Amino acid sequence: MQTITIIDTFGFFFRLYYAMSGLKTKDGKPSGMVSGFASFIANLSKEFKSDYIIFALDSKGKTFRSDIDPNYKTNRQAPPPALLQQLPVCIEMIEKMGLYSLGREGYEADDLIASVVKKHGATHKINIVTSDKDLYQLIGENVKIYSHGKKMLYGREECLQRYGVYPEQIVDFLAICGDSADNIPGVRGIGDKGAKKLLDEWGSLDGIYSNLDRLPQNKQREYLIEGKQSAYISKRLATLYDELEIPPLEDAKFPQQNPLFKIREILKDYALNRLLSALSLQEQNGLDLWGEGKGASAKSSVLGAGGKGSAAEPSRGGSILDAAVGGLDGQNSIPGGSACGGQSCESAFKTPFEPICITDAAELARLCESVSAETLVSFDTETTSVDSKSAKIVGFSFAFNEERAYYVPLAHSYLGAPAQISSDAAKAAIGSLFRGYVVGQNLKYDFEIVKNNFNIEPPARFADTMVLAWLLDPANAVGMDSISPRYLGYETVHFGDVVKKGETFASVELDAATIYASEDAWVTLRLYFKLKQLLEPALFKLAQELEFPFVRVLWQMQRCGIKIDVEMIKRLIGRNEKSLRALTDEIYELCGEQFNINSPAQLGAVLFERLGLPAAKRTKTGYSTDESVLKDLTALHPAVGKILDYRELFKLQSTYCEPLLQLALADPQNRVRSNFLQTGTATGRLASKNPNLQNIPARGTFAKDVRDCFLADEGYSLISLDYSQIELRLLAHFSRDPALLAAFRADEDIHARTAISIFGDAQPAHRTIAKSINFGLIYGMGAGKLSDSLGIARAEAKGYIERYFAAFCTIKEFLQSIKS
16 A cells, blocks of 8 residues: 655744744854754655655645634744745745646645545555644544654554544544634633533534433533533534545655755755755765665655664654754754763764753763842753652753753662762753743642752742643643643653653663753753743733742642641541441341342342342433432432442541552651642632642541541641632622622621512521522533522522622623633
């Protein structure tokens, strides 16, 4: 079966530009994109075994998608002048080299690629060179996506690993979560994670909307209802048009001779002297640049063969482009230097910056000695573990500008590893760097590493790009591998590309380690400038005044931890085990048989088939036995209440008691030190893990026993603090409702005041209802939810809500204005 390679041309050019944006010729002419494209062509036969190659081009002006949604792609900023200056040159290069290009007025390159796939996908293997996730919808048995940066193919399973959905779900995925790059709106309020879960459950957009009544009555369901029109418009925008007429493939044959011979004048104009020298030398020797005799096949490397150095093997560096014939010309390329302390790096390749490995202590001291409070420096650590409490430092990287970045190895331990920087020299250097304004990605982790390994406190002034990315777009992932392509158009080297499974960074050879680690510092610095530019001034000010100082507070909280009464929790675990056994026996006796109480399938069969209780709803896997279903059945059979008690206690034991004991015993001071996540939610709320201290039960029959196991240090007390109706105070402030404002100004019990407004009195039962309404309406609760939570008729709940809005007359209008 023959192979077609299709280049998503403009997307490829844009990535080249941003990866090589600093390159200029001697006379100041921007040259990075031209140089990168020439290097790509020089390596063409090494990278691709292909019978045909097509450069798919976007058309000028608007496409048919602008008729579907006038806002399509209107959010895009004008390309930089330097990019626009080089783009016609690159198009001219394609034409003069005789390479086949394909474009259609009113259509995008993606549509042309889709049409090629439809016409030839059954009879040809097709590799699409792109970084655009839209094109993943085309993946099939013979169709793969090829990442030029990572040197790897993406098929069906790789698509699932990368995006969490299969190729046939990509369009529906984008219809729900949208695509900020193309201004595809999606469904407001639902991001990547929510879209993945919905598609995992219901399969498709149509499946989701066909089962809306089976979704929980929550915000997500409301978002889906409100955003249905937007979802289906987004689906039309994301769906590629594949009915374009495609000419025969004859003109698209892969070149047998190197096309660079045909553009020597352009190479001269951009002073690409090494490429020119290589062309001349090989011409004299009767060879072409593919490294073969004239007339020989140009297809020398099997794409996806999986052998050493093949395209299927992830590149150690994974940069946007590899070195071509020893690299770009010295006047055009960023200074090469050595990535290995003055020794040649066998796996070295061109990067958009100069990666430098420092193994000389005097040189390290010289670089760091001039750092002052005004020096901006990016900083990152490489370690043996993601667990900052146990991780040992292997090295650190830093950068002062976008031209070069440094890696300082300390503890690489592979066979033949060279001498590295001592701990004392590293401590002195980091101390000097921390005099500056330090920029990092997830600095809380690095602060812990530096404190544990060198006893150095965090710097006085710092900025965290992960926090900035979260402030800019809280609904999306904020890891470097996600935000670098999103904001810089640069695909980073992934950890798995350099560290073998089961090994640590200490096993990575210095050349690959230098490229990976120094890239982290380089990307972090670029992200800082880019995110600062994109953020509104008020948000950047918020970061400086609140979020960055909060990083230090959370780091201190993590280091301190909280003490656990080990003996008390051991006794509690023993008591819980006895109670669980007793509850199990009672449930078996009441149900008339033994079964796995923790199995929803077995429990459903017992309750709804053997005992004949009414089944409220079914899921794809059987009867639903969630808490809301069981609560409705408590009056119908005594076993149900016992099952609810069992579940509460089992969750307490397995989720809180046993893990807390294990963590406390593993700590010399019997303290648990949770990892607090500042950027873990889209709403701005704090999150925590290992353990999740925010989920320790506050209410319930057994909750107090768990909380009693937390101890204050001697001379201190644990106190419980809560804002007094903070949500309602904010509602009063923003809605300016006169009745609500008056109640707060008079320091009244707001729930009692609401009860009086609705019922005419504030007796306890009425106050409870008023409290549910007060807090529920803020989060979009309707009559159905209120009736469920209070156990009352829907009509009665609707009447309460209407009386509430009558008493607080401006709140309804305010809430509706937010929705619109």
